[in-house]
Each structure stands twice: as structure tokens, then as C-alpha cells.
Amino acid sequence: MTDSTRVPTLVLGGTGYVAGELLRLIAGHPRLRLAGILSDSKPGERVAAAFPHLAVAYPHTTYLSLDETESLIASTEDLAVLAAAPHGVSAALLDRLLIVASGAGTRLRVVDISADYRFTDAAAYQSVYKHAHGAPTRLSDFTCAIPEHLPSLTTAHVAHPGCFATAMLLALVPLVSLNLIDADVFISGITGSTGSGRSPVEGTHHPRRHSDVYSYGALGHRHAPEVMGIVQRLTGTAIRLHFVPHSGPFARGIHATTQARLLRSLSTDEIRAALSDFYKDQPFVRVLAEAPRMKDVVGSNYAHLSATTDGTSLAVMSVIDNLTKGAAGGAVQWLNRLYGWDQTLGLTAPAVGWS
Numbered sequence: 001m002t003d004s005t006r007v008p009t010l011v012l013g014g015t016g017y018v019a020g021e022l023l024r025l026i027a028g029h030p031r032l033r034l035a036g037i038l039s040d041s042k043p044g045e046r047v048a049a050a051f052p053h054l055a056v057a058y059p060h061t062t063y064l065s066l067d068e069t070e071s072l073i074a075s076t077e078d079l080a081v082l083a084a085a086p087h088g089v090s091a092a093l094l095d096r097l098l099i100v101a102s103g104a105g106t107r108l109r110v111v112d113i114s115a116d117y118r119f120t121d122a123a124a125y126q127s128v129y130k131h132a133h134g135a136p137t138r139l140s141d142f143t144c145a146i147p148e149h150l151p152s153l154t155t156a157h158v159a160h161p162g163c164f165a166t167a168m169l170l171a172l173v174p175l176v177s178l179n180l181i182d183a184d185v186f187i188s189g190i191t192g193s194t195g196s197g198r199s200p201v202e203g204t205h206h207p208r209r210h211s212d213v214y215s216y217g218a219l220g221h222r223h224a225p226e227v228m229g230i231v232q233r234l235t236g237t238a239i240r241l242h243f244v245p246h247s248g249p250f251a252r253g254i255h256a257t258t259q260a261r262l263l264r265s266l267s268t269d270e271i272r273a274a275l276s277d278f279y280k281d282q283p284f285v286r287v288l289a290e291a292p293r294m295k296d297v298v299g300s301n302y303a304h305l306s307a308t309t310d311g312t313s314l315a316v317m318s319v320i321d322n323l324t325k326g327a328a329g330g331a332v333q334w335l336n337r338l339y340g341w342d343q344t345l346g347l348t349a350p351a352v353g354w355s
């Protein structure tokens with residue numbers, strides 16, 4: 001396919017980890033081409049300087065300023081936008097770019113990976129994030145879900161639920177939709193250090209994190225209300241999510257264990273069969289008989305699940321790569337859907353295996 005027939009794609013999030021993963025996926029995508037990447041701190045500098053591993057794909061590409069990004073939008077007919085700016089920045093930034101697009105008659109299809117468009121109302125966002133939403137009138141233009149859980153979209157744009165949320169929703173949505181579990185759900189999750197983004201802070205510093213595991217934000221993490229809202233909107237059932245996240249001594253990957261009481265007696269085989277059936281048409285989700293291992297999915301857009309029961313309660317284990325399925329890969333999967341392409345386009349590379 002020639003360059004002119006690929007859809008021009010704008011990336012927001014400059015030097016961030018998710019932006020880097022988006023660039024990696026765009027470089028291997030048969031229908032997308034990078035049209036520009038905005039950096040707040042490094043406009044004019046080489047992308048390869050921030051991401052040396054991507055120098056082979058983008059040897060000469062330089063970051064755009066906001067003005068250059070607006071000019072790109074104004075001069076392009078149809079632009080895909082993959083947004084990986086920080087929460088609290090993304091809503092107003094996207095609002096501004098959508099206003100430019102509308103003035104210029106440019107069609108934008110946006111997938112936002114930040115938390116800014118995950119809630120349906122601004123007050124709920126403010127109560128969790130402790131600042132006012134940057135563009136409350138745009139909230140109704142976005143739907144928040146993972147692609148596996150929404151067969152058809154009614155909004156122009158999509159909000160990706162995020163990394164921990166992807167691992168949790170993969171377990172929760174089938175269990176709740178099939179009415180298998182009680183409303184109180186307990187999830188323990190462990191994430192790699194790239195989940196905290198590029199700027200180093202004390203809690204993610206290598207000497208502290210290496211060879212150690214510790215919880216943070218136990219029962220008070222901001223992703224819990226987001227996940228409860230998504231489950232309720234998708235299934236019509238309210239759950240109470242009790243979530244304890246942990247930091248793990250590795251760079252990429254998430255392992256989540258979901259536990260709840262069963263509403264009726266089911267065997268392990270029956271639970272696994274129910275999950276397999278729920279995801280039978282979903283190429284990125286595999287339900288295994290054995291405990292899923294993170295290394296089997298890291299570097300890929302695949303998710304592995306397994307389940308077990310003692311007769312009264314169940315445990316579902318899910319593993320994903322936080323940067324791929326939990327962010328950039330899930331976003332490209334949505335973009336494939338927004339353009340009416342096969343959702344797997346550019347995303348079927350297997351896991352690295354030894355990361």
C-alpha cells in the first residue's frame with residue numbers, strides 16, 4: 001500500500017511511554033502513517049532522540065509544536081488522532097484541536113488514552129481527579145469501553161479505559177453480564193513500572209522498585225470508580241469494586257486477580273467455558289486452562305485469562321501488556337474499528353516471550 005493511501009495519524013503525548021508505543025505500532029500498521037507527533041517540551045527535536053529504539057522507523061521525524069499541529073489539522077481532510085497526553089491536559093487539548101478541525105472542515109477520529117473522557121459527567125470526574133473537567137460539553141462525544149465489550153459505537157470518538165481497567169474489565173464484564181457473581185468484587189493487581197509514565201518519582205525509582213513488591217492506593221485507587229461506571233453502563237448492574245494495586249519489579253505487564261462469591265454453584269470447567277464462549281469471537285482474548293503468565297502477552301495486544309473455583313467463590317486471573325493492550329494497542333484496535341477495518345490490523349504480532 002502506498003503512503004498516500006494510508007490514513008494520516010496524529011499522536012499526542014510527545015515523549016511519553018504510551019506515545020512511544022503508539023509510534024511503534026503505527027510503524028508496523030498497514031493502513032496508518034504517522035502525520036505528526038505533538039510535544040509540549042521538545043518541539044523541533046528528533047523523535048529518535050527520545051525513542052532510540054524507534055530510530056529505524058523514524059530517522060528524521062521531529063516533534064511538532066501546538067501551532068504546527070493545528071496547521072497539520074487545518075490542512076488535512078481526514079486525520080486519525082491517538083491521544084496519550086496526561087489526564088487534566090487531554091480534555092482541553094482535544095477540545096481545542098476539535099474546534100480547529102471543525103473550522104477547517106477536517107474530519108478527526110479520536111481515541112483518547114488518558115482518563116479525561118472516561119466518565120459520562122464532569123462532576124464524577126472532578127470528585128475523583130480533584131480538578132474541574134477541561135471540556136465538559138465534549139463528554140457525550142466519547143464512549144469508554146474496551147473494543148471486546150462494545151459491538152457498535154454511537155459516538156464519534158472513543159476513550160480507552162486504561163491499563164488496570166482493561167485487565168479488570170476483561171474478567172468483570174462477562175462475570176457480571178452472565179449473572180455469575182455477587183456485587184462485591186475484590187481485585188488485586190500488579191503492574192510494571194512503565195504504568196507510572198516517564199517522569200521518575202520516588203516510588204518508581206529503580207533501586208526502590210527493583211526486587212520488591214508493594215501495594216499503593218489500596219481500596220482508594222482512582223481507577224475503581226471508572227471501572228464500576230463502565231461495568232454499570234455495559235451490563236446495567238452495579239458492583240462494589242474493592243481494588244488493591246501493586247507495583248511490580250518489571251517494566252511492562254499487568255497481572256490482575258478478580259475474586260467474588262458465586263451466585264450459583266459452578267465448576268471450574270463451567271466458568272472457563274462461560275468465559276471462552278463470551279470471548280469466542282474476540283481474537284485478542286484467550287481463555288486458558290492453566291494459570292496465565294504475563295510473559296506470554298508482554299509486547300503484544302493479546303490478553304490471557306483463566307479461572308478457578310472452590311465451589312462458593314471464584315478467582316479469575318488476567319494478564320495484559322499495560323502499554324499495548326492496556327493503552328496503545330487497545331487504542332489502535334479501536335481506531336481500526338472507527339475506520340471499519342478488521343480490528344486486528346497491525347496488532348497480531350505475538351508476545352516477545354523473554355522480555
Ligand SMILES: NC(=O)c1ccc[n+]([C@@H]2O[C@H](COP(=O)([O-])OP(=O)(O)OC[C@H]3O[C@@H](n4cnc5c(N)ncnc54)[C@H](OP(=O)(O)O)[C@@H]3O)[C@@H](O)[C@H]2O)c1
Nearest residue numbers: 014015016017018039040041086087114163195197198327
Ligand atoms: N503508562 C501506561 O501504562 C498507561 C496505560 C493506560 C493509559 N495511560 C495514560 O496515557 C497517558 C500517557 O501515559 P504515559 O505513561 O505515556 O505518560 P508519560 O510517560 O508521563 O507521558 C506523558 C507525556 O505527555 C506529554 N505532555 C505533558 N504535558 C503536556 C501538555 N501540556 N500538552 C501536550 N502533551 C503534554 C509529555 O511529553 P512532551 O513533554 O514531549 O509533550 C509527557 O512525556 C496518560 O494519560 C496515562 O494516564 C498510561
